Amino acid sequence: MILRAEAFVVKGIPTIEKGDDLGKIISELAQLEDGDIIVVASTVVAKSEGRVLRLDDIKPGDDAKRIARMNDEDARFVQVVLNESEEVLIESPFMLTQTHTGHICVNAGIDRSNIQEGFVLLLPEDPDGSAKKIRDAMGKHVVVIITDTCGRPFRIGQTGIAIGCAGIASTKDWKGEKDLFGRELKVTNEAIIDELAGFANLLMGEASGRTPVVILRGVRWGESENGIRSIYRPEAEDLIKKALKKDAPAG
Numbered sequence: 001m002i003l004r005a006e007a008f009v010v011k012g013i014p015t016i017e018k019g020d021d022l023g024k025i026i027s028e029l030a031q032l033e034d035g036d037i038i039v040v041a042s043t044v045v046a047k048s049e050g051r052v053l054r055l056d057d058i059k060p061g062d063d064a065k066r067i068a069r070m071n072d073e074d075a076r077f078v079q080v081v082l083n084e085s086e087e088v089l090i091e092s093p094f095m096l097t098q099t100h101t102g103h104i105c106v107n108a109g110i111d112r113s114n115i116q117e118g119f120v121l122l123l124p125e126d127p128d129g130s131a132k133k134i135r136d137a138m139g140k141h142v143v144v145i146i147t148d149t150c151g152r153p154f155r156i157g158q159t160g161i162a163i164g165c166a167g168i169a170s171t172k173d174w175k176g177e178k179d180l181f182g183r184e185l186k187v188t189n190e191a192i193i194d195e196l197a198g199f200a201n202l203l204m205g206e207a208s209g210r211t212p213v214v215i216l217r218g219v220r221w222g223e224s225e226n227g228i229r230s231i232y233r234p235e236a237e238d239l240i241k242k243a244l245k246k247d248a249p250a251g
Contacts, residue, residue, distance in 0.1 A: 005218035009203050009211040016212075018050035023137025026213055034141040037219055038134065039200035041212035042123055042148045042163055043114055045130045051122040052115065053080060067091050077110070080120055084108035089244045096244075101127060102232045103163050104241075105150050123148065127164020128227035135166045143168040143221060147197040147204075153240070160201025162193035162228060169222035170231035191231060192221065 010030045016022070022045060026038060046052070060068070060075035064082055068075035070092040078095070082088070085097035085108045097108045103123070111121040124130045124146065131144040138144075146164035151157070162170070174188040200214035224230075235241070 005216065007199060007203060007214060007216050010213040010215060011211070013044070013210060013213055015210075016044040016047040018048065018052070020048045021137065022048050023134040026134065027138050030213075030215055032138060032140045032142060032215070033217065035217070036140065037143045037145065037168070037196060037216040037221065038138070039145045039147055039197060039204075039214045039216060040131075040134060041204055042109070042127065042146050043111060043121060044212040045124045045127070045134075045146055046111075046121050049124055049130065051124060053120050053122065055080075055118055055120060067095065071095070077107075077112075077120065080122070081108045081110055084110060084122055089241065099123065101163070102229055103148075105148070109148055109150075109163070123163065128166065128229075129164075131164045131166035131227075145193055145197055145200075147200060149201065160194075160197040160199075160204070162197040162231070164228050165193050166227070167223060167225070168193060169224035169226070170228060172222060193228075193231065 010026060012029050013025065022040065026040075030038075032038075055074065055076040058076040058079050060079040061082075064079035065075045067073070068078045071078070071094065081095050081097060084099055086100050086102075087098040088095060089098065089104065090096035095107050096104065098104045099108050103109065109123040115121045127146045131146050135142060135144040144166045145162050145168065147160045148163045149158040150161045152159065170191070170193045172190040172192050174190060177188075178184060196216060196219065200216065203214045204211050
């Protein structure tokens, strides 16, 4: 049980550009301790990795033009979403897609805010790899979580979630533990990295605060090198995804 934990932003993060060494920048600005959890916004990771595209360089195909007409959207933007998607689950009134890494989100997580006009910012290509690269530069026994903001079905508003991690188990399985009345827990599986991502997002904010890195201290975590994929529900068990596919129009 966690009785006390600290959370604080890393101040002084500069405007990140392609080629910047995020791990080095963070380690020089933060007084890290063994056991710290470093939570990093995907936007700065993506910028350091050059995941920026100019829309004028994109030539939309027929599918992109068709979906763009349905959604009153820029066909070039739709084409980028299609390029970054393994599968499109909803085409309209918005695009809900599964990215190549397994993350399901609106518009493949592509960002048009906090980027120059006429450009778009993609998610990191390999968020787990990005997290590991940052962690390896720390010189401490730490965890790194890469986050993004994401909407949730049945609820209004966005929250921070994890899209990549290094050194931490994505969930804590409580099955076999006892509840207050001695009954054995059968199905409880806690999404640890999403809870940590959401907490960190409160400090990061969503606008121009320039606080894309948060340190969480005093949180115990299970170690793992399995990365983010273990939190994604297996295809055979994902009833909502099956229902979306069933209701999708043919063609």
